[in-house]
Amino acid sequence: MKYLLSVAALASLAIAQPMHHVHKREPDVVVVTEHYTKMVTVVAGQQQQQQQQQQTSVAPSPEPQPTTMKVVAAAKQDDSGSSAAASSASSQAPASSQAASSAPAASSSSSGSSGSSGSTGGTGISYTPYSDNGGCKSADEVKSDLSSLQDYSIIRLYGVDCSQVENVANAIGDNQKLFLGLFDMGSIENDIDSMYKQLGNSWDKVDTVSVGNELVNGGQASVEQVGQYVQTAKSKLSSLGYNGPVVAVDTFIAVINNPGLCDHSDYMAVNAHAFFDTNTEASQAGSWAQQQVDRVSDACGGSKKVVITESGWPSQGDSNGKAVPSKENQKSAISSLRDHVGDKVFLFTAFNDMWKSPGYLNCEQYWGFLSN
Structure with missing residues (x-):
């Protein structure tokens, strides 16, 4: 009986633990x-x-x-990573394969106008600036992409390469903000310098800066190390006049299993994909996501706002129990997410990422719900 209970407990823990997405391309x-x-x-x-x-x-x-x-x-690493916070499988974050281009010459005063709490509300969307072959999209291509994203209040980026901060900042509307990302923990200060220059030395368009993506879930850092990374970033950002929120993005299950992460973010930023729960259908994605928001809030003692920084559904790939990838199911999942957590979610993702390898369940390339 004890053995059966142990197996049941392990099975319960394994349910609904999202896989790591790769957000940067690797060089050949x-x-x-x-x-x-x-x-x-x-x-x-x-x-x-x-x-x-x-x-x-x-x-x-x-x-x-x-x-x-x-x-x-050299082949690209598999895009899937550990599905559990305590998994022994390593999920290395690929680093940037191209340095950001020179920043715009125009400069305005550093206001840090994003404030201390950020406006993170309304529906956001994630975006990566890579072409199908893994190269950098041009400023004009980015502008064209962003013209389809005007209805989203915040655009999430994952790094500073490909001049993405500059290009996206120049393309967003007056009513939009940026959720910027520091991806390489070995160059936090240099990447913040690049970020600031690409913004024309002004933080006016920035809502939040994130440090890392699923570092604890992927086994790349301990909770204590994440705290050190965040402090390094905060110190550098403050020296450049930024006084908005700084967060460490991880999966919802990593936070639940490691509540110490609650101490290192100004609000909780978690990735949560219902597709990786074998018992959840596309139409239930939104209610499932709200459940994870509640669980993270409880893990943090109810003291922190919780924002889902990734949630979506693939249009192609292999089935995962009740989670079946298809264009219709993708539409259903996105609709459900809007209905249940639309004021606190970043939909993942704008366009298909053909620069990735197929990855876990052969679905990593097909999360773009605005792609045909």
Whole structure:
């Protein structure tokens, strides 16, 4: 009987634990070994060559994966990650493959006008600035994309590469704000500098700055480390005049299992995808999401506002129990999310991400509910 109860408890814990989404593309790395070992790096269309005396060498790239093969094209990591906060599976966050372009020359005073609590209300949407082949979209392409997102109060970004902060800031309407992201914990201060420059030295368009994405859920950081990252970010942001909210985004189950995370965010920002609950149908996505909001609120003692920073449904892929991917089910899920948590959710995501690998359940490319 004890064994059966233990199995039941484990099964209960495993239900509705969202998978990690990759939000940055990885560079293709090519290593060519000749008599003098010539190294060729292909990163976002740029090529660099070096001659070294060692037998093999690997192109420098974020989070490099060395190889001894003579000719190797490094494949992208699987887009799925750990579905549980305590999972032993590692879900590394791919780093940026291209530095942000130069920031606009025009500069306004730093007002930090986003305030201390942020306006995070209404329906937001997540956006990534990558083309199908993994390259950076141009400013005009971003502007075209954003023209379809005018009904969303806040646009969520995940990094600073591809000049995405500048391009999106220039494309949003007067009634829209930005939820900006720091993705690489190894370059927090440099990325904040880039963020600030891309904004024209003004925080007027910023609602919130997030630090990391699912770091505890993915096994990339402890709760204490997340706290250190947030403090580093807050200190740097404050020095540049930003006084708005700073949050550490993680999954709802990571927060429930690690309530210490409640201490490191000005409000709770959690990713929660009903699709990864085998017992939830698309039409129930919104009510399911509200349940997770309530659970996170309880885990934090009812002291923090809770915002869902990702929730959506794929249009293609493999079924996950009662969770079946299809365009109709995607529409049903998005409608349900609007009805139940529309004032506190970022819908995931605007457009399909064909630059990703298929990932878990072969669905990672197909969460874009505005794509055909």
